[in-house]
Amino acid sequence: MKIGKLVVPLCLPFLLVACTTQDGSEKSPDLGALWVQNSAEYHAVSRQVYRTASMALPALIADKAWSAIPYQNNAENLPPAIIMDIDQTVVNGIDFELGYERPFTSTKHDAWNDSHVAMPVPGASEFVELARASGVQVFFLTGRPCSTTAESSCPPKSIAVQDLIEAGIPADEADVSLAGEQQDWGSEKKVRRDYIARNHRVIMLFGDDLGDFVPCVRRSPVAPCETGATIANRLALATEHDAYWGAGWYILPNPMYGSWTTVK
Ligand SMILES: [Mg+2]
Structure with missing residues (x-):
């Protein structure tokens, strides 16, 4: 049974003081998590991102030469699609972030x-409602891994679909892909973006992580990346694609976790 939004954090995150965790260690509240949980600014910037995208939508549908995947060509006769991440892009997992006992699994x-x-x-x-009403198919690509138990082939997939529905987005399993769902679908999302781009003109990308837009953004390289990322070359990657930010690529703020935390 769902227990709604009730969260009993291990410490009091609205007090900027150290607190004691369940294992007895001292932990300072995460300022990024507090920002997502408490700030009006988080609400405002999320609204700003989606309003900006809504205003751009008609033109990107109409421009048959446009793709949000820089190397996608000759897609003018393909139906339009949008690719969205799930966590911290359309589903806000702040209660989990504040409530779970480290380490993450x-x-x-x-x-x-x-x-x-x-x-x-x-x-x-x-x-999402506007995009669908405009004739655009919306795909949700999550980094959540497909199988975390042995009993079923992909139990987290139905959980991801349910999360979308609970967040107000009607969805079924055909709309969602998880890491590892097919043999070469790893945590590097480029493979799955390319898969969708075989049959769709991808007009917009949404995410909270640079990896939702370009590959090779983590310190530990994952195929097809051959070298790990650094702070400097991640920034270079973002800068190289400046023309896309807010114009086909829409990034939501996540000061809590992400590939940015892996690099030096
Ligand atoms: Mg995410």
């Missing part, structure tokens, strides 16, 4: 999501 994340009602990122559900 996908099993803990799935269990939490299975037993709690997902919260929406402001503006996301309205945007």
